[in-house]
Amino acid sequence: MIEVSTPGKLYIAGEYAVVEPGHLAVIAAVDQFINVTIESATENGSIQSQQYSDLPIRWTRRNGELVLDHRENPFHYILAAIRLTERYAKEQGTLLSFYHLKVTSELDNSSGRKYGLGSSGAVTVGTVKALNLFYDLQMDPLMQFKIAALAHLAVQGNGSCGDIAASCFGGWLAFSTFDHEWVKKRQEKWSISDLLQSDWPKLSIQPLQTPKNMRLLIGWTGSPASTSDLVDQVKQSKEDKSVTQKDYEHFLTDSNRCVEDLIDGFMANNVVKIKKMIKKNRQLLQNLAKATNVVIETPALKQLCDLAEDCGGAAKSSGAGGGDCGIVIADQKTGILPLMSKWEKADIIPLPLHVYHYRGGAK
Numbered sequence: 001m002i003e004v005s006t007p008g009k010l011y012i013a014g015e016y017a018v019v020e021p022g023h024l025a026v027i028a029a030v031d032q033f034i035n036v037t038i039e040s041a042t043e044n045g046s047i048q049s050q051q052y053s054d055l056p057i058r059w060t061r062r063n064g065e066l067v068l069d070h071r072e073n074p075f076h077y078i079l080a081a082i083r084l085t086e087r088y089a090k091e092q093g094t095l096l097s098f099y100h101l102k103v104t105s106e107l108d109n110s111s112g113r114k115y116g117l118g119s120s121g122a123v124t125v126g127t128v129k130a131l132n133l134f135y136d137l138q139m140d141p142l143m144q145f146k147i148a149a150l151a152h153l154a155v156q157g158n159g160s161c162g163d164i165a166a167s168c169f170g171g172w173l174a175f176s177t178f179d180h181e182w183v184k185k186r187q188e189k190w191s192i193s194d195l196l197q198s199d200w201p202k203l204s205i206q207p208l209q210t211p212k213n214m215r216l217l218i219g220w221t222g223s224p225a226s227t228s229d230l231v232d233q234v235k236q237s238k239e240d241k242s243v244t245q246k247d248y249e250h251f252l253t254d255s256n257r258c259v260e261d262l263i264d265g266f267m268a269n270n271v272v273k274i275k276k277m278i279k280k281n282r283q284l285l286q287n288l289a290k291a292t293n294v295v296i297e298t299p300a301l302k303q304l305c306d307l308a309e310d311c312g313g314a315a316k317s318s319g320a321g322g323g324d325c326g327i328v329i330a331d332q333k334t335g336i337l338p339l340m341s342k343w344e345k346a347d348i349i350p351l352p353l354h355v356y357h358y359r360g361g362a363k
């Protein structure tokens with residue numbers, strides 16, 4: 001049996017600007033996982049996710065293509081990942097077979113409410129990684145990233161794929177997304193093997209070291225948010241011209257400069273600089289929210305951040321905002337108990353997560 005675990009993620013800085021090719025974000029993989037197992041089967045395969053009532057959905061093949069028995073299915077990301085990985089496998093001369101694929105998740109709470117830790121990205125990466133082993137495709141982590149990114153985009157339709165990078169590579173990353181138009185055009189003409197082997201313009205995924213005396217704290221607001229809706233809303237306000245092209249471009253430049261400075265702070269082990277850039281990025285996102293009328297920092301996120309700042313940390317919303325989580329960067333010497341009790345009184349739930357590194361590097 002093949003078994004893989006892929007981590008969830010949290011955005012640290014650079015959100016929204018990172019959906020534009022070449023603009024940086026810092027992202028961290030966290031130690032909550034999607035687990036995917038694959039076991040060989042004969043005649044029929046199945047897909048099962050504990051999160052979806054343990055109900056297996058039966059599938060078969062027509063002309064070699066996977067066909068689902070049911071019309072409605074909750075497994076969009078898994079199916080997109082299977083289709084693309086199997087297309088690559090077929091191009092490599094691999095004989096496709098049947099299997100039972102099972103998913104369990106730690107990225108939702110016990111009542112099925114998501115934390116915003118990138119479950120869709122982790123399930124997509126988990127499926128690609130498990131099939132890579134099952135069919136012995138020997139794809140390296142970058143190829144796995146590319147195939148998972150294509151699958152994720154095919155379903156979500158927008159986004160930077162930073163969550164896919166975090167789940168694929170683990171650790172702290174400096175990430176900028178690829179030229180999506182370039183990839184889309186090549187995807188229409190090229191084989192998937194050629195596309196995976198080519199360099200994707202503007203894509204950059206670099207591991208980051210963090211200062212030893214830096215602490216990352218995470219608070220959960222308890223309310224889920226839809227990343228793809230929020231990204232669409234920002235795009236819409238650009239198209240409606242409620243945010244001018246000039247203001248948007250300023251935001252992109254300022255965000256990129258801020259994240260570059262943040263990365264310099266990481267490289268120089270300078271927690272003071274890192275905190276300054278987190279605060280700056282919060283401000284930039286607040287300005288973007290004002291210009292676009294998109295609610296990024298909800299009242300709960302504002303309270304989470306303000307309380308953290310009162311206690312000596314630098315805080316901001318993580319990811320698209322609108323709910324989900326906020327992050328705090330603090331010095332190791334800053335006591336965290338006062339913040340924990342303030343958060344508790346404000347119904348902010350601290351998540352005891354750590355940054356996750358793949359043992360021996362991403363495989």
Ligand SMILES: Nc1ncnc2c1ncn2[C@@H]1O[C@H](COP(=O)(O)OP(=O)(O)OP(=O)(O)O)[C@@H](O)[C@H]1O
Nearest residue numbers: 049051074103105114116117118119120121123227
């Ligand atoms: N355990 C799972 N099994 C199968 N599919 C899953 C599982 N967890 C998540 N998914 C897929 O991911 C979708 C949730 O993606 P969504 O973008 O809403 O959340 P997220 O990625 O966790 O959040 P965020 O983007 O804020 O980090 C589900 O609708 C489902 O299609």
Ligand SMILES: C[C@@](O)(CCOP(=O)(O)O)CC(=O)O
Nearest residue numbers: 015016159160161227319320
């Ligand atoms: C807003 C955005 O920059 C970050 C989304 O983060 P999250 O999935 O909401 O944690 C979108 C993206 O990068 O895909």
